[in-house]
Amino acid sequence: MPVSILMPSLSPTMTEGNVAKWLKKVGDSIKSGDIIAEVETDKATMEVEAIDEGSLAKIIHNDGAENIAVNTLIGVISLEGETEKDIELFIENQSKDKPEAIAEEEIENDTKLTVETIPENNIDEEKLNEEKRQIAQNKSNDIRLTNENSYSHEKIKLSISPLAKRIADLKNIDINNIQGSGPRGRIIKRDLDPFIDEIEFIDEGKLQNKTSTERQFSTKVPLTNIRKTIATRLQQSKQTVPHFYLKSKVCAEEIIKSRTIINNLDLNEENKIKVSYNDIIIKAVTFALKHVPQMNATWNDDSILKYSLVDIAVAVATDNGLFTPVIRSACKKSISQISTEMKQFILKAKENKLLPDDYNGGTFSISNLGMYNVHEFSAIINPPQSGILAVGEIYEEFQIVEDKPMTVKMINLVLSVDHRIADGATAANFLDKIKFFMENPLGMLA
Amino acid sequence: MIEQKYDLAIIGSGPGGYVAAIKAAQINMNVVVIEKKDLGGICLNWGCIPTKALLRSSEIYDFMKNSSTFGLKIKNAEPDINNIIKRSRDVAKKLSNGIDFLFKKNNINLIYGSAKINKNKEIEVKNSKSIKKVIAKNIIIATGASPKKLNIENNHVNSKVWSYFEAMAPKKIPKTIGIIGSGAIGIEFASFFNSLGSNVSVFEMQQEILPNEDNDVSEFLRKSLSKKGISFYTNSNIIDIKENKTFIIKSKDLKSGSIENHDFENVLAAVGIRGNTENLGLENTKVTIKNNQIVTHDFGSTDEENIYAIGDVTGAPWLAHKASHEGISCVEYIAGIIKSREKMVIPSCVYSNPQVASIGLTEKIAISKGLNIKVGKFPLSANGKALSLSESEGFVKTIFEANTGQILGAHLVGVEVTELINSFALAIKLEATEVDIFSTIFPHPTISESIHESALDAFDRAIHI
Numbered sequence: 001m002p003v004s005i006l007m008p009s010l011s012p013t014m015t016e017g018n019v020a021k022w023l024k025k026v027g028d029s030i031k032s033g034d035i036i037a038e039v040e041t042d043k044a045t046m047e048v049e050a051i052d053e054g055s056l057a058k059i060i061h062n063d064g065a066e067n068i069a070v071n072t073l074i075g076v077i078s079l080e081g082e083t084e085k086d087i088e089l090f091i092e093n094q095s096k097d098k099p100e101a102i103a104e105e106e107i108e109n110d111t112k113l114t115v116e117t118i119p120e121n122n123i124d125e126e127k128l129n130e131e132k133r134q135i136a137q138n139k140s141n142d143i144r145l146t147n148e149n150s151y152s153h154e155k156i157k158l159s160i161s162p163l164a165k166r167i168a169d170l171k172n173i174d175i176n177n178i179q180g181s182g183p184r185g186r187i188i189k190r191d192l193d194p195f196i197d198e199i200e201f202i203d204e205g206k207l208q209n210k211t212s213t214e215r216q217f218s219t220k221v222p223l224t225n226i227r228k229t230i231a232t233r234l235q236q237s238k239q240t241v242p243h244f245y246l247k248s249k250v251c252a253e254e255i256i257k258s259r260t261i262i263n264n265l266d267l268n269e270e271n272k273i274k275v276s277y278n279d280i281i282i283k284a285v286t287f288a289l290k291h292v293p294q295m296n297a298t299w300n301d302d303s304i305l306k307y308s309l310v311d312i313a314v315a316v317a318t319d320n321g322l323f324t325p326v327i328r329s330a331c332k333k334s335i336s337q338i339s340t341e342m343k344q345f346i347l348k349a350k351e352n353k354l355l356p357d358d359y360n361g362g363t364f365s366i367s368n369l370g371m372y373n374v375h376e377f378s379a380i381i382n383p384p385q386s387g388i389l390a391v392g393e394i395y396e397e398f399q400i401v402e403d404k405p406m407t408v409k410m411i412n413l414v415l416s417v418d419h420r421i422a423d424g425a426t427a428a429n430f431l432d433k434i435k436f437f438m439e440n441p442l443g444m445l446a
Numbered sequence: 447m448i449e450q451k452y453d454l455a456i457i458g459s460g461p462g463g464y465v466a467a468i469k470a471a472q473i474n475m476n477v478v479v480i481e482k483k484d485l486g487g488i489c490l491n492w493g494c495i496p497t498k499a500l501l502r503s504s505e506i507y508d509f510m511k512n513s514s515t516f517g518l519k520i521k522n523a524e525p526d527i528n529n530i531i532k533r534s535r536d537v538a539k540k541l542s543n544g545i546d547f548l549f550k551k552n553n554i555n556l557i558y559g560s561a562k563i564n565k566n567k568e569i570e571v572k573n574s575k576s577i578k579k580v581i582a583k584n585i586i587i588a589t590g591a592s593p594k595k596l597n598i599e600n601n602h603v604n605s606k607v608w609s610y611f612e613a614m615a616p617k618k619i620p621k622t623i624g625i626i627g628s629g630a631i632g633i634e635f636a637s638f639f640n641s642l643g644s645n646v647s648v649f650e651m652q653q654e655i656l657p658n659e660d661n662d663v664s665e666f667l668r669k670s671l672s673k674k675g676i677s678f679y680t681n682s683n684i685i686d687i688k689e690n691k692t693f694i695i696k697s698k699d700l701k702s703g704s705i706e707n708h709d710f711e712n713v714l715a716a717v718g719i720r721g722n723t724e725n726l727g728l729e730n731t732k733v734t735i736k737n738n739q740i741v742t743h744d745f746g747s748t749d750e751e752n753i754y755a756i757g758d759v760t761g762a763p764w765l766a767h768k769a770s771h772e773g774i775s776c777v778e779y780i781a782g783i784i785k786s787r788e789k790m791v792i793p794s795c796v797y798s799n800p801q802v803a804s805i806g807l808t809e810k811i812a813i814s815k816g817l818n819i820k821v822g823k824f825p826l827s828a829n830g831k832a833l834s835l836s837e838s839e840g841f842v843k844t845i846f847e848a849n850t851g852q853i854l855g856a857h858l859v860g861v862e863v864t865e866l867i868n869s870f871a872l873a874i875k876l877e878a879t880e881v882d883i884f885s886t887i888f889p890h891p892t893i894s895e896s897i898h899e900s901a902l903d904a905f906d907r908a909i910h911i
Contacts, residue, residue: 161877166850181786189852189877190789 002082002090003052005075007061007068008039015174017041018225019065019074020352024056030077037075040225045352054079057087066222067172160187167192172228226321237383241299242419245378246427250435252394252409255280258441262335278314278368279339280441281391285366286310286330287444288433295430296363297421298384304421305384313362313382314342316349323349324382326362370394376412387417387427389434411438448578450555452478454780455569455582457561457726460487461494462757462769463588464545469777471552478555478580480571485549485556486542487590488758489766495541496614497634499534501797504641508799515836525642531615563727567752570727584752584780587733587740588773589726591719591758596626598684606689608714610635616712620644624695624710626684628655630796632716633667637798640676647677647708649684649697656796660808660857662823662843667859670800670839679706687713721759737761744787745779746772754780768792793871795864800840803867806855806874809845818848820880822904824896826860828911831891837861842900844870851879856897866894880905 007017020038024030035047036056057078061068068074073094078087160168160175164187168175173195180187223231255277262275289296289310297306310331313324325345327338348354367379368391379390392412399408413434417427437443453475456463463479464486470477484491503525509516510523549556557580559573569580593609608616613635619642625632628650640646648655654664655678668678679697685705686696693713698705720738732750734741740755742748748755754776757769771790778784796802812819826832826840840860847854856870873883883901888894902908 162879162882163850163852163877166879170849 002057002079002087003050003054003077004073004090004094005036005048005077007070007072007074008046008048009070014041014070015176016067016069016172019061019063019068020045021063022056022059022075026056026059029053029055036077039074040352044354044356050077052077052079054082057082057084058091060091067169158187159185161189164189164192167196171196224320230321233382234380237380241381241383243381243416244419244424244427246415246417246424246431247376248413248415248431248435250411250413250438252277252411252438254439254441255411256394256409273336273339275335275339276342277370277394278366278391279335279342281368281389281438282312282314282327282330282338282342282366283335283444284437284441285364285389285434286312287437288430289364290331291433292426292430294422294426295386295417297386298363299386299418299420300384307363310364311362313359313365313385314345315365315367315379316346318350318352320352323354323359324362324365325349325354325358326360328361364388366391370411376414378414379416381416381418383418385418386421387415387430390414390416448576450478450578450580452476452555452580452582454478454584454586454777455480455561455580456586456588457569458482458487458588458590458722458757458759459485459545459556460588460590460757460769461489461766462590462773463487463586464548465770466586466588466756466773466777467554468548468552469774470781471554473777473781473783475777475781478557478582479549480557480559480561480569480580482558482560484542485545486538487588489769490541490545491538492611492614494766496534496538497610497638498797499537500530500614500638501634501799503530503533504638505799508641512836525619527616527619527642530642534614561726563730563753565730567731567750584754586746586773586776587726587728587748587753587755587759588757588769589722589759590769591721591764593715594718594720596684596687596715596717598686607687607693608712610714610716613714620710620712622692622710622712623647624649624693624708624713625716626695626713627716627718628652628657628678628680629716629718630656630794632714633671633796633798633802635714635716636671636676640671640674641799645675647679647710649682649695650678650680651683651700653680655680656802658794659796659802659804660843660855661810662841663802663804663857663859666841667798667800667802670859671798674799719758719764721761723759745784746776747779763792763794765792765794791871791874793867795867797864800837800860801863802859803863804855804857805867805870806853807845808855808857809843812845812854817854819854820846820848820904822846822900822902822908824899824903824908824911826893826896828899829891829893829896831893831895832861834891835861842866842896844897844900844904846880846901846904851881853878853880853883856900860893860896862893866897869894869897 018040020040022037024034024036030036030050031053032051034050036050037048039046039048054077056075058076060076061074073091076087076091158175159180161182167173167189171192173192175187178187178191179185181191182188259275259277259280262273265273293306296310297304309329311326311328312330313326316323316325327333327341330338333341345354345358348358362385364385365382365388367388369377370391370393373393375395376392377390379388381388390413394409394411396407397410398405401408413431415427415431454470454477456467456477456479459467459479459481467477467479489495507523507525510520513520557571557578559571559578562570562572563585564570567585569582569585571578571580593611596607610631620639622645623639625636625646625648628648632648633656636646636648650657654661655668656664672678681700683698683700684695685698688694693710695708695710695713696705697708721740723735723738723740728735731753733748733753733755739761740748740759742755742760746754746756746760756772756776758764768790775784791806793803793805807815809819809821822844824842827838829838832838832840837860840858840863843857844853845855846852853870853874856867858866880901883898886898888898899908899910903911
């Protein structure tokens, strides 16, 4: 029997993914361990790896295909001796499995049928369900993902109107998290309204009294999953998290000195350390969080969760979007360990290969735009974290030091805090501690 | 004065009030209805129902006149207006009695008399015999509306110009009748009197007859009724009506400016209706009245706490089914059963010959909203059932949103289309898309197959055209 290649599910909430790239062409032979394709999810690009030997018989969804439901057939591998006809038959059976445009969708794992009045269909469906079971079994044997993949077999029962379903499909809205307001909890169009910009359905060419050209654009860029995630999360944050901001100027002389010392260490020629200012700032923030544990917390709607370990998320900008990998237990790691980990994260982020484990969690974030010559900025909190520190460039200013005018290197910090978690005084104390450890790195030895 | 206490008092027993009362009784409210005149209101007594009875007579008379088409010979068929009206009144009476029965069955208290709300939000009910005081936790005003009078300067004849009350029970069939206004009421009476042999002229200020309908519908109906002998004067303003032995209508063409005189035996003013907001003591409350309508918010709530208003007294569209629907949701709201408001999509019907039925957006409005639409149209001349009935006049027009397949509107003209529009009401309510209509099996041979074909046509897939 041919082997199906399905859109993988990486998390229980993932419902759709995009085919980023096929690495094999139709007809290519496939060996166990070969990477067949790359699949883009809402956060990362995953590789689909084969166990079986055979050849790629058919690509159903090509490079760039978007919004493909989890467990949809995206390609087929034929085993030795299997003909084109076998493949066709196999695909046909698979597609029967998933009828499109179901008005009242009831997805249940329970395969027992309750329809008794239509005996013919009964038999057909029983057969189909038998096949479904087989496929489900094969699925786990045939294709393994480089990341341990969890198929969601939870029992889902969804009721949605045909129009709402169509709009959800068109607009790529995840209906699993929507509470229906129609009869018996049915999801109807108005339940999706908060997700839809009415303008999208308006055909501008047909708008009457079109007077100006202000709405014209040159290109329309479809949103990647990453872009969508950033948009939803940050919009939600700005709208629901009560931010307040504290500013501080920090003398950078000591960080600069420390960095030079660390980077000139000649302990081990092969493992020569090159740490960045940011790595030192991460460590300083870690210490500050240790001293102000109220800030090492996340918002949990009806409670505040506090943590003993310090997990810090660090914003990494790539062409594909913003990522925030998390340095776990940063409090237990040395500056050089943090530095090494950050370098790996940056590399992975640029190649779109960060895994959910790399970016989930964290109690606090750091965003540093100093390298882009940004003097000072305020950042948006990544919920449910307690806050985010926005780090600006290193700049020089005149100060009177011991009665003499001197240039001193400075950094501006802006701390955004979720007021639900901490009040001004706590946050001020926290910012003061960050300043202290940045200006007195030796304090971190204490 | 006798005092009586209730959970809910409803002023008016029309399709808004009586339905609200039954609903309230069903959920165990102690409810009283106050009615000034006829149980069932205008709808049952002087509106929807008796006019449909009249139109049935004219329809059958039309069949008789066209009997040769069906291979039948009927000679000397002629209308007997007295018996036509008697039948219409009997039907109305029967239904009104039916409501009396429903009230008894549901233990609804009924008080005849005029209601007036005082400063303490108590209702004083006055009739020729007594004055009663009704005290209720909540009040629903469902007093309906009355015909608007013509707004003509120096007009001396308004009292002799018919409203629908007089038109519904004429002593004889007028040889000529001028109808001012081409909404549902004007068009239905035009159709009725035309069938019975009157020479009918219809005056409309706007560019098209049935101005609220889709343009295709208005144009089609105008052509169809013109063929039957009705004269239409659109873009026409009535500047004066004089009465000699007959009525002389002086009309001005709003486009050319030319003025014409027309001579009629009777004139019917069907220029709309205005809410019955007077003499209810609303000045004693915070209820806001604007343009003779009670201003309402969600579920009929007014600016005065515990006073609600539903149906025609709250403004257009003036439709019985709207009033009933509002009545039920208002009661459910008072009882705390429903909390979130739904947008109403209200079908509307005109019982001319051919009939008109519509729901949702017209093509013009959909375009003006900037929507990306697909329009389908299927003529009844391509429908087998319509042909077999010799009723091939008309069409089914459907309007869909192009991307989502949402049904935005449906506009039908033809035989019994008023019985077809509910399919669209249901489909829109259930949020069906074009695909759902495509995959529905419509029975053959029926006029309803045209719904299927029209939807298919919108997406260039029609089978029979």
